[in-house]
Amino acid sequence: MKLTCPQSQLNTHLALVSRVVSSRPTLPILANILFVADLDSQQVSLTGFDLNLGVQTSFGADVETGGRLTLPAKLLLDIVSRLPEGEITLEGDTNETLVTLTCSTGNYQVRGMNADEYPELPMVEGEDVIDLPVDALIEGLRGSLFAASGDESKQVLTGVHLLMEAEELEFAATDGHRLAVVQTLNPTLEDATPKPTNAKGNAPAFDVIVPGKALRELERMLQMQSTETIAVHFDQGQLVVKWTNQRSHNSSEDAPPVGGWTNRRLTSRLLEGQYPNYRQLIPRQFSRQMTIERRSLLGALERISVLADQRNSIVKFTLDSVKQELVVSVDAQDVGNGREAAPAQISGDDLEIAFNVKYLLEGLKVMNTSEVQMQFNTPTSPSVLSPLGGTKMTYLVMPVQVRS
Amino acid sequence: MKLTCPQSQLNTHLALVSRVVSSRPTLPILANILFVADLDSQQVSLTGFDLNLGVQTSFGADVETGGRLTLPAKLLLDIVSRLPEGEITLEGDTNETLVTLTCSTGNYQVRGMNADEYPELPMVEGEDVIDLPVDALIEGLRGSLFAASGDESKQVLTGVHLLMEAEELEFAATDGHRLAVVQTLNPTLEDATPKPTNAKGNAPAFDVIVPGKALRELERMLQMQSTETIAVHFDQGQLVVKWTNQRSHNSSEDAPPVGGWTNRRLTSRLLEGQYPNYRQLIPRQFSRQMTIERRSLLGALERISVLADQRNSIVKFTLDSVKQELVVSVDAQDVGNGREAAPAQISGDDLEIAFNVKYLLEGLKVMNTSEVQMQFNTPTSPSVLSPLGGTKMTYLVMPVQVRS
Known part of the structure; x- marks a missing residue:
C-alpha cells in the first residue's frame, strides 16, 4: 500500500475512528486502525472497532498502490496530529506490517499487524434500509x-x-x-x-x-x-x-469535492x-400545573444544588398559587440552607414536593425552549417536565419522600 | 459584619484566595476563608492560608457593620460563582458564625467558624523591604x-x-x-x-x-x-x-478607582x-556549538517524543557540521522509529549525543526567542541550552549514555 494525502485530512479521519478504539481491547489487533486503500476508486477507508461499536470513514487520496494494513490507533494519531501541514505519504513494506510515514521534515516507521486478522464490520444487506x-x-x-x-x-x-x-x-x-x-x-x-x-x-x-x-x-x-x-x-x-458527508462540497454542481465525497x-x-x-408509567391526568421560565429555574437549581450536594441532593419545591410563585429550597443542616423564589404560572392547589436536584438539572439542560411546563399530582406520585413548544418531550421524574 | 458588593467582585477575590486553601487542611478552620470588613476604610480583606502559603486580597465595599468571620472556601465559591449579576449582601449573625448571603433571586445561609481561631498571616515588619x-x-x-x-x-x-x-x-x-x-x-x-x-x-x-x-x-x-x-x-x-493592583484604575488622575485600590x-x-x-556544574568552555530555530527543534522533538515515550524517552542528536544539519532520531524497537532533520549552524566536530526528550521539551517551551543556542563538549558531559537574545538563561542538561 502506498498513498499520499494532506496531513489535516488524515488527522481528521484518524481522530474520528480512534474514538471507538478501546484502550483495553479484547483482541490485540483491535488496538489498531484498519487502512484499506483502493487503487481504482482512489479511496482510502479507515476503520475502528471494538466488536460492539464500529466506525468507518472513507475519503479520496492519491493511491499509488492499493492494499490493506493496520496501525496502532493512539500512537499513529499522536504522531500524525503533531506533523507539520502538507502532504504525508504512507507506505507499507512487502508484508504490510512495517509502515513508513514521510512528511516534509522527516520520516517515521511504525509497526502494525497483518490486516487479515482484523474482524469485518457488520454489512448492510438486503433492501430493508x-x-x-x-x-x-x-x-x-x-x-x-x-x-x-x-x-x-x-x-x-x-x-x-x-x-x-x-x-x-x-x-x-x-x-x-x-x-x-x-x-x-x-x-x-x-x-x-x-x-x-x-x-x-x-x-x-x-x-x-x-x-x-x-x-x-x-x-x-x-x-x-x-x-x-x-x-x-x-x-x-x-x-x-x-x-455521505457533504460538508466538503465545492460550489460546482454535481461535481464531487476535491478528494471525493x-x-x-x-x-x-x-x-x-x-x-x-x-408508557404505562406516565400519568394521563395531573391535578396541578406550572409554567416557568427555563433559565430562571435552571439557575436557581444550580445554586441550590451546591448546598443540596453536601447532603442528599434533595431540593424542595413549594408551589404558591396565590402568589403565583415557585420557591425552591434546600436544608443542608449543619452546612447551611438556601431559598430561591421565581415567578410562575401555577394552576391547582398549593403543593410541597421534593426531588433529586440532579435529575431536574439534567432534564432542564437538554431542553432548549424559553419556558418549561411541569405537571404534578401528589407529593408521592410522578411529575412530568416538558419543554413548552419545541421538541415533543416527556420527562418523568419520581419525587423523593421527605420527613416534614 | 454586614457588607454589600457586586457579585463579580466577590467572585473574583474569592477565586483568588480559594486557590491556596487546602482540600485536606491541617486545621479545620483552614478549609475556610477569613473575611475582615473595616467600617472606617470601607475595605474588605479575604485571606486563604495553609500555614505555609497564604494569600490575602483587599478591596473596597459598602461596609455597614465591621467584623471578622470565616466561611468554607469551596462551598462559598461554588455558590457565589453561580449567583446572578448584581449586588450581594453578606451578613453575619451576632456570633458571626451563621452568615446570610442575599442576592436578587434568593438567600443562602452558610455556617462558618469563629474567626478568632484563624491563624495570622506573617506580617512585614521593619524597614528591610x-x-x-x-x-x-x-x-x-x-x-x-x-x-x-x-x-x-x-x-x-x-x-x-x-x-x-x-x-x-x-x-x-x-x-x-x-x-x-x-x-x-x-x-x-x-x-x-x-x-x-x-x-x-x-x-x-x-x-x-x-x-x-x-x-x-x-x-x-x-x-x-x-x-x-x-x-x-x-x-x-x-x-x-x-x-497594589492598578488594573481597575479609572481615567481621572490620583483618584482611586470605584471601590478603591x-x-x-x-x-x-x-x-x-x-x-x-x-555554578560549579556549568562548564566554562565548550568544543561544539549549534544555533537552531527554536520552533523547528521543538516541533521535531514533540513528534519524536511520541515514539520515545513508548520506551525510555531517549532521543539521539546527530550534529553534522558538513551538512550544517541536526538530525534527531528515536528507535523504539518493536514499536517503530523516527528521524527528523533540521538546518542548523554548527561549529566544532561532528557529535552523537543522547538526551531525555522531556527535559529538552520543557526547556524549549519556556524560551520565547526565535533561535536557541546549544553547546556541547562530549557525549557524556553536560550540555547547555540557551535562548539567543532575550532572557539571560542557562539551561544545563545531562546527556544519557546509550549503547551504540
Whole structure:
C-alpha cells in the first residue's frame, strides 16, 4: 500500500475512528486502525472497532498502490496530529506490517499487524434500509440519551429504546429513577420534514434497543455533519448507519469535492431483552400545573444544588398559587440552607414536593425552549417536565419522600 | 459584619484566595476563608492560608457593620460563582458564625467558624523591604520554576534559589537531572529597567530558597496584574510579597478607582537547608556549538517524543557540521522509529549525543526567542541550552549514555 494525502485530512479521519478504539481491547489487533486503500476508486477507508461499536470513514487520496494494513490507533494519531501541514505519504513494506510515514521534515516507521486478522464490520444487506432525517435523530437523541443508565449491570437500561411505527419515531430512556421520552417525525405536523421511507416505499417499522455508547458517538458525528438524511438498517442484532458527508462540497454542481465525497458508517450490536413498558408509567391526568421560565429555574437549581450536594441532593419545591410563585429550597443542616423564589404560572392547589436536584438539572439542560411546563399530582406520585413548544418531550421524574 | 458588593467582585477575590486553601487542611478552620470588613476604610480583606502559603486580597465595599468571620472556601465559591449579576449582601449573625448571603433571586445561609481561631498571616515588619520590578520577576520565574523538583522528599530542590547581589537577581532551580539559571536586573544593561532599592537606599542582598508552589502562585497572580513593582520582604524564615493592583484604575488622575485600590499579599514559609553549589556544574568552555530555530527543534522533538515515550524517552542528536544539519532520531524497537532533520549552524566536530526528550521539551517551551543556542563538549558531559537574545538563561542538561 502506498498513498499520499494532506496531513489535516488524515488527522481528521484518524481522530474520528480512534474514538471507538478501546484502550483495553479484547483482541490485540483491535488496538489498531484498519487502512484499506483502493487503487481504482482512489479511496482510502479507515476503520475502528471494538466488536460492539464500529466506525468507518472513507475519503479520496492519491493511491499509488492499493492494499490493506493496520496501525496502532493512539500512537499513529499522536504522531500524525503533531506533523507539520502538507502532504504525508504512507507506505507499507512487502508484508504490510512495517509502515513508513514521510512528511516534509522527516520520516517515521511504525509497526502494525497483518490486516487479515482484523474482524469485518457488520454489512448492510438486503433492501430493508430506512432513510431517516438527521435533525429528527439529533433531536430525539438529545432529549433521551442523558436519562439512560451508565451502570453496565443495568443491561437494557444502558440503551435507548427506539420505536418506529405509523411514521412516528419514539426515543425512550430510563435508569429506573426517571424516564425521558421524545416523539419525532410526527405525521400530524404539516411541515416540510422529510418522511422516512424504505426501499420498498412502505412506511418502515422497528422496535430495538441501541446501546447508549453507540448513540452518543452517532450524535456527536451527526452534529459535525452536513447531511440531511442517513440510511439506517437493522439486521441480526446489529444496527448499521451510513451517510455521505457533504460538508466538503465545492460550489460546482454535481461535481464531487476535491478528494471525493466522505462516506461514513457506524455499526453497533443491539441490546437484547425486554424493555420496560414505560408508557404505562406516565400519568394521563395531573391535578396541578406550572409554567416557568427555563433559565430562571435552571439557575436557581444550580445554586441550590451546591448546598443540596453536601447532603442528599434533595431540593424542595413549594408551589404558591396565590402568589403565583415557585420557591425552591434546600436544608443542608449543619452546612447551611438556601431559598430561591421565581415567578410562575401555577394552576391547582398549593403543593410541597421534593426531588433529586440532579435529575431536574439534567432534564432542564437538554431542553432548549424559553419556558418549561411541569405537571404534578401528589407529593408521592410522578411529575412530568416538558419543554413548552419545541421538541415533543416527556420527562418523568419520581419525587423523593421527605420527613416534614 | 454586614457588607454589600457586586457579585463579580466577590467572585473574583474569592477565586483568588480559594486557590491556596487546602482540600485536606491541617486545621479545620483552614478549609475556610477569613473575611475582615473595616467600617472606617470601607475595605474588605479575604485571606486563604495553609500555614505555609497564604494569600490575602483587599478591596473596597459598602461596609455597614465591621467584623471578622470565616466561611468554607469551596462551598462559598461554588455558590457565589453561580449567583446572578448584581449586588450581594453578606451578613453575619451576632456570633458571626451563621452568615446570610442575599442576592436578587434568593438567600443562602452558610455556617462558618469563629474567626478568632484563624491563624495570622506573617506580617512585614521593619524597614528591610525591597522593591522589585514585576517584569524581571516573571521572566526569572518562567525560566526557572519548571526545573524545580515536584518530589516533596527532595526538600530544597522543590524550591527556587533566589540570590540577589550587586544589583543582579539570579533564579536557579534543579531536580538533579537538569538545572535552569536565569539572571535578571543585570546592572551592566543600560536600559530603563527600574533598579531594586530598599528603604535605606542601599543595594539590597538576599540568598533564600522559596517553595516552587508559592512561586507558581505568585507568577500566576503577577501575570494577571498591572503593577510595575512589588514589595518583597524576607524575615524569620518567611517571604512576604505585597503590591497594589492598578488594573481597575479609572481615567481621572490620583483618584482611586470605584471601590478603591485592590491590595494583594502573598506569604510563604522559606525552605531551610543548603542549596547545591550549582555554578560549579556549568562548564566554562565548550568544543561544539549549534544555533537552531527554536520552533523547528521543538516541533521535531514533540513528534519524536511520541515514539520515545513508548520506551525510555531517549532521543539521539546527530550534529553534522558538513551538512550544517541536526538530525534527531528515536528507535523504539518493536514499536517503530523516527528521524527528523533540521538546518542548523554548527561549529566544532561532528557529535552523537543522547538526551531525555522531556527535559529538552520543557526547556524549549519556556524560551520565547526565535533561535536557541546549544553547546556541547562530549557525549557524556553536560550540555547547555540557551535562548539567543532575550532572557539571560542557562539551561544545563545531562546527556544519557546509550549503547551504540
